[in-house]
Amino acid sequence: MNDQQPIEEAPRLDTPEGRYVNRELSWLSFNRRVLAEAENAAFPLLERLRFLSISASNLDEFTMIRIAGLEGQATRGLETLGIDGRDPRQQLEAIRAEVLELVQRQQGILDDLRQLLAVEDIWIATIDDLEQDQLSWLEEYFENDILPIITPQAIDPSHPFPFVANMGMGVIFRLKRGKRQTDLVEMVLIPSGAPRFVRVPGESGSSRAIYISIEQLIVRFAGLLFPGFKILGDGLFRVLRDSDIEVEDEAEDLVRFFRTAIQRRRRGHVVLLELDDECDEISEALLREQFDIDAAMIVKTPGMLGLSDLAQITAEPRPDLKFEPFSPRYPERVLAHDGDCFSAIREKDLVVHHPYESFEVVVDFLRQAAVDPAVVSIKQTLYRAGDQSPVIAALIAAAENGKAVTAVVELKARFDEERNIHWANELERAGVQVIYGFTEWKTHAKVSLVVRREEDGYRTYCHFGTGNYHPVNARIYTDFSFFTADPALGRDAAKLFNFVTGYIEPTELEKLSISPIGLQDKLYRLIDHEIANAKAGKPAGIWAKMNAITNKGVIDKLYEASAAGVPVTLVVRGICSLRAGIPGLSDNIEVKSIIGRFLEHSRMWVFANGYNLPSKRASVYITSADAMSRNLEHRVEVMVPVTNKTVHDQLLDQVMLANILDTERSWRLDPDGEYRRMRVDVGGFNCHEYFMANPSLSGRGKASSASDVPRLTLKGKRK
Template sequence: MTTLETLSAPDRTSPELLYFNRELSWLSFNERVLAEARNTAYPLLERLRFLSISGSNLDEFAMIRMAGLVGQVRSGVATLSIDGKTPPQQLAAITARLRQVETLQQAALEELRPLLAAQGIQIRGGDLADPRAEDWLRQYFIDHIMPVITPQAIDPAHPFPFVANTGIGVLFNLERQEDGSRLVEMVLIPAALPRFIRVPESETGGDVIYMAIERLIQRFAPVLFPGFAIRGDGVFRVLRDSDIEVEEEAEDLVREFRTAIQRRRRGQVIVLELDENFDPEAEDLLREKLGLDQAFVTKTLGMIGISGLAAVVNEDRPDLKFTPYTPRYPERVMEHDGDCFAAIREKDIVIHHPYESFEVVVDFLRQAAADPAVVSIKQTLYRAGNQSPVISALIEAAEAGKSVTAVVELKARFDEEQNLKWAGELERAGVQVIYGFIDWKTHAKISMVVRAEEGGYRTYCHFGTGNYHPVTTRIYTDLSFFTADPAFGRDAARLFNFITGYVEPQGMERLAISPLNLRERLYELIDQEIANARSGKPAAIWAKLNSVTEKGMIDRLYAASQAGVRIVLIVRGICCLRPGVPGLSDNISVKSIIGRFLEHSRIWAFGNGAPLPGDQAIIYISSADAMSRNLNRRVETLVPITNPTVHDQVLEQVLLANLLDTEQSWLLDGETGEYQRIEEDPDAEDGDGNGVPGFNCHAYFMTNPSLSGRGGALKDSRVPRLSLRKGGM
């Protein structure tokens, strides 16, 4: 078989040898998430959390990515993937990989069960040894489950029940004891019921027992079906096509989205999960009634719906979880008595979440709402969560008589319903709600506050790499950049006019935005590094992204590598670029960081004729990944960082620590597409020249203050600095 090492130049024109498949790369990412469930350095419930996350990730992958491919196959679409695969070829490769991942998931659960049991937390199937727990569960079933569930006979006289997306059900093959007649019954488990029933310690003699509700229903089926013998049964779970398509000419976008959300719930079945010992007769009936055209059917001897284990993770056992972390509130803001505007007026500042508190962003808006000098607030909202202090602040500002505009993105996947709810509440409070473009998602994260001050109006801006979401800001690593630079204020105003009035901005001074010129700005910067390399100057690019899938960007990076530019990419998730291929990408390396926090910030660094890291470097933060959707079909921002302290923090703290991390890092093999854990980086050293093997970037950020948020305290105490032993790149 031809390998990348032996390719001649013409052979590299084959797409499969130039790029990795997007879907398989995503599955590889989820395998890295799953690997954390077997990481013995983590507390047990955190390992279980990673297992649960891998399950919910797979669910979303099936409902969106697999569903899209199934739709292409059904419609006869022959569009090739970046690596040259047809939709049927991709589906075949995906389903084979999915079976491997599901096997690994069940193995991880079986590894964790006895370890958790030894700590007093039992996750049981249908087996119970303690008679007190048995009696408690029986009574719980009678009192709390039976009144809610509805057995439904499956026969010609009854229409087949609709099984909702992510719905779990149990089929029973019954025989009437009186006359021997047979009957198939279905019990669908209402979403309002808990996935796991918790038997308290008082009923078990010390341990906590969790039993999946579907196993409880199977266990007490004789109570549910008196007069019948249970001849067979089986648990099943359904995942449906959950992508939303909206008519381009929809007259009423809100009404169209409400209808589309309803369609999602009844989408085509994409995945059917079954017990391995599912009753054969009931299985045949289920397959027939669900109409499983192109569906992926999987059987398991383990647990169905691994994502449901999140309920067990909530067990109140702090000794089995990460030590709680309290984000720092930036000292620079506190030095101004908590006045965000005074702190920003003094100097640009960047907040590094979750190590620094998202409350700074909320306080920025709350102060704007309460400040009589503030005349207007403009805000984009992509994901805000179901308990949003940002929404509350905007409502307070509108009720205080300020001009408030909110750009609410209705197409934020799986948050459409919540965003519709927020839009209604904002409008009722007097906020001007804009839904942006029909064709493009507004993914940029921007707050803009206009304040009356001496000499006129001053604009304060917040640009973020992450969402205004109170939950994700505690677990996603993101950057919040605050500035009162008038040029940024003018650019932000132009961008909002573009979104709200479709007025294409002219004369942008700082920002690049997609889909207009963000890609072109990055191309120019890459081309400049190519020119530097060809003229004998140092040439380097560092980038931290969530995904790299866009062919044009990958080809540009290949060209830079071939010109001699040293490129280091930190890509958490999907990467279609093949690093380290002789003659193609010799000078590119790709690593992925998976750990306690989810890497989410997007950062670009360009050497600009000098080694990285260095004062001469050009630094940008962004809301966009190197994906076609971000560059072509979304409104995104690329924000330059020029303030020296903020520049140092983003480059020499955030980016450099990510490059040096060894404890949570995986290195991508450009030939196989496999990732291998990095054991140690021999180039890592601290500011005193000491080696730092086993460096953990999350631990570094949790224990060391940021440069721009440190304020005047920097004069009295030194923030540990990192460096590359070899003197840069």
Template sequence: MDTPLSASPDRDTSARFFNRELSWLAFNDRVLSEARNPDYPLLERLRFLSISGSNLDEFMMIRVAGLVGQVQRGIDKPSVDGLTPAQQLSEIRARLAALNERQQKTLRDLREMLAEAGIHMADDRRIDREAHEWLRRHFLDEIMPVITPQALDPAHPFPFIANEGLGVLFTVRREEIKANQEEELVEMVLIPSALPRFLRVPGEEAIYIGIENLITRFAEHLFPGFEMCGSGVFRVLRDSDIEIEEEAEDLVRTFRSAIQRRRRGQVIQLELETEFDPTAEALLRDRLATPGATFVKIDGMLGISGLSDIVKEDRPDLKFDAYSPRYPERIREHDGDCFAAIREKDIIIHHPYESFDVVVDFVRQAANDRNVVAIKQSLYRAGNQSEVIEALVEAAENGKSVTAVVELKARFDEEQNLYWANKLERAGVQVIYGFVDWKTHAKVAMVVRREEEGFRTYCHFGTGNYHPVTAKFYTDLSYFTADPRLGRDAAKLFNFVTGYVEPRGTELLAISPIDLRETLYERIDAEVEAARQGRPSGIWLKMNQLTDHDMIERLYAASEAGVEIQLVVRGICNLRPGVPGLSENIRVKSIIGRFLEHSRIYAFANGAAIPGAETKVYISSADMMERNLDRRVEQLVPIENSTVHDQVLQQVLLANLLDNERSWFLQPDGTYERADPGEKPFNCHRYFMTNPSLSGRGGALEAGGVPTLALRRGAV
């Protein structure tokens, strides 16, 4: 069970809202809980531990860094829950200490269990003479030429330590004058990021040794003629947020400069081993001390995220059973012709249960179809090796008119996106970077094709990115349609981003920051009115984060009017559910499991029982956060095709509400309690893995085989 999120019940606002940062820490604690889940294979548990470490690093580099900056600038404006930046930092640091301790305890437990299964994180008992000799040779041949020890004294300037930089400090003394205590030297060895975090000793038995332990083990080769007096491993995290001035004249040049500045951002956290040499520690603290920086002593491994190297060990018995996503039968029935399948009827693809290949094939087919005249696509994150990018390049080389909206402000993907933008431009693609002050977060692609009846527009709307790697473990929806109304709306959205032409009179699509917020308000208000008139009402929402205070107040008002509200919020949730007179009709759950819940689905009863044919259903790229609704370009797409409507509402969304194996319920005090499966356990991820989607099933759907979900808990 998580700890309460608000320590300030005396504040008026704390009775209505949870703190955003503390809510995020509660989310990461749920992720860490999966590393302790005995139902999971051992290497999958280690993967969750690694993810919790990676999450925490980003939290420190962005969210905590932001609060530190506010404190340094003297900003004491409280957040909506009543905490000032300084108070938030105080509570965060208390929670972080406990979270770090739980991470290390989890690692110690997993280390023992993995050793029993034949995977060892090496200690002296596992390194026999043969392994020691192999490690020594590897160190001399592969590691020593790459690393550079540097003395820390007045003759040598203190070196720059990069963000997430890992290093070892040694205190050494020349052997011939070892009696003279004044002759101690402190030497720093920075570990290049190009070196693997863990090294595997050759052999059938899996023995891993951390790079920092390897360097310490063979330090005498680095410092011949010196006696080792002490050592310690350290790690540095820096402020990694990027701020772009609105008046930037050249966005690409500005971002290249900003990326360089980020590498040298202010130190936010210095992590040290518990048994750190006192002399070296004092020097390190002195040189890296900055206002607001946190110094953390860790009894265990620094850089938990590095455990992902060990997760790659080829042990299928210690991982989830391999899963191959399905390719939609509907498209196979049309001999792989995406356009023919979409032209016949709308289709929605549920990733990762259905293959991302269909999205790639959609773009690739457009690139090679002589009847296609234009392709427009937004690119927020596309990954390191993107077939979508290659297809757009091919389309441009084939003479198509290709427009790509590349978002440079996608955090931590800025450099990759600059690379893709450059490659696309060289191929002749018209590359647009969008707005300086708004991110283009919408996931849209449109293909204009010449057909017998005239030009027809085929559209793809997604809840996730055009990223082939994340599409394997993020749950997202890809909606394909040839509805001419959505085609016209998509064109207006692209004109908005490329030419600042504000979309007016869209037929179906709602776009932020124009009218997406207002559209959701209208739907919520309609449910309130229905409840007041005694008609059926209800709201089902699925998203990643819920932090927008005005939207939360709207949901509170709906609850007070008697509207039953079911929320699936994976991560941050500022809404306080189950409070009498405020939110007693609101239930909030979070699903943490094998796949990362990422799709955004919004459903409203619309005057009839929910779920039903009259329910208004939307998919979106936007979470209910102020930034998504007011400072990003996002899309909200209504689902009108009956088969797709049933799939999204009565299959995807309903299964999320029914899940009781991977769900956590948010309590009024801010704690999360794991759901009790009872006599009828139901795992939504397992259901989707074993049952085909409705709209992708094609003609085979008539033969049945897709279990019908019922609102009664656990019933299928």
């Protein structure tokens, strides 16, 4: 499906719709690219099922946040316009049509994968597919394991309609007993802690795996739950609620505010009601009425609800149906210093490229700081840290060892608010000074600062990241961890922390750029420099890699650069509100999106600086910020210049070039607004496979030579 009209029918370039792509529609286009990987015959079957699950999970979050936000604006009569000039109701109308089509496509893909997995003896079965001995086992399982944890709830004047939690699923029954004149309506909510799928044991020695969804068991064995009743009808339903939290400027206690807000979120208004298409009509009417569904979206499907739960089945122990295992490398240069992170960093700057290189080096950096008698102070930002966080453990150990430890914990990290409150409490108990940052801005920068007493005085060691301090995500997300002992960056990082902890706005920063007080202006100046070079007849060019670009100011600057003759290449994984390759607007701009085994998350900018790209004199920056208004104007972010030769070469000649050269995992944004797969043929290039097979340049030990890493050129890989 096209994201926009064909180019010959496109809106005029002097209108918002002609210049920009709606953010929400671009996101739906991104999720279709994710879903397309579930159809990718080159991927193992369980990985394809995982992509289907990810696509469904993405769509759930989009509904709970983006659709809910637009619904709220429309209900309150707000006329806030999207970047393309559409008001909330116009956006909702366009979104709903595409969401319904996306849901239908998900169901079709599930049907195809069911058949392919069955050939491999993995059955996502319907209960009617089972044999009698399997049904007998399931009936016993239902009596022993399901009945004790479910609770039928009558719905009548003395039993009000029960509360259904966000992402809650249930079965509604219409019953009759004896000569009773009126029907009885009962609801059975599926407990969130129950497994969504039950694995039916196969015959002894059989490799067959059969999965049955829990809702099928409840419907099939409802007679055990309602003995003596006649079941007149039933229906499966699922609800999604508004899950965004808006921080009140006048909130005096952020922790208390978020504890209350989290409870409110669980009871947010319903924005989506999913129904199976065989839902009993009377029960459906009751659900519509009780959920005030006129203001929400209704999706009826003949297939399975809650496809995100398919992730449970991907855990099936079938390595032949999954990607080949990959073990991240530990940087050889740190090992060459006997594992001493500080010694390796002191020698020269280092970039660790996750997930190809292990996140353990980040943890080791903090663990060593925690026990090193020479370390006097540690400062750390925390946006997302995960459930079992070794980073938190290291900070606690450091405080217990008498270090001065400061942790900036961001409570506004969406869906991690409760976990972050827990970690803040744990850190405070250990003696860590916990700061919650700004009320109106999120602290999204990823920075560690360690001050160490050495022979020649105090030295500051810094870690700047493009991703979160989250050990699980670091195995899936591509990100950069930049370690440096550069004194100027250390001084700037200290000013950053003073800004967040004490509201002391930094002045005269030496190298860092920080949003929301200067990073966007820095980008403008860098783009303007390329424009000036192009107009003066000098080489010019801009390369950038990011997750999203929606900021109107940055997009307009790139359009200006294109008009001046500056070639611009953008690798944008997700949302892209910029239109590429449009005559008279963006002739010199190319946009591609990479979707594959790893989730592209690293962010960097490259500016030609008067030389042909790639060049050793190009200006290279890594950043925690996407080119979005929320990042540049409403979050604390950092952008770090890379000047060390080896790190510069790694980021430009290895990482950025590999992303530009990739064909096997790439989609090109064409002038008609549609993303199309790039050709996969003989001589194609896969950047993920390249990174898995080759060590990074700055992480090489002295025993490795430059020839160990195949160098890349714009014309392709050089042997």
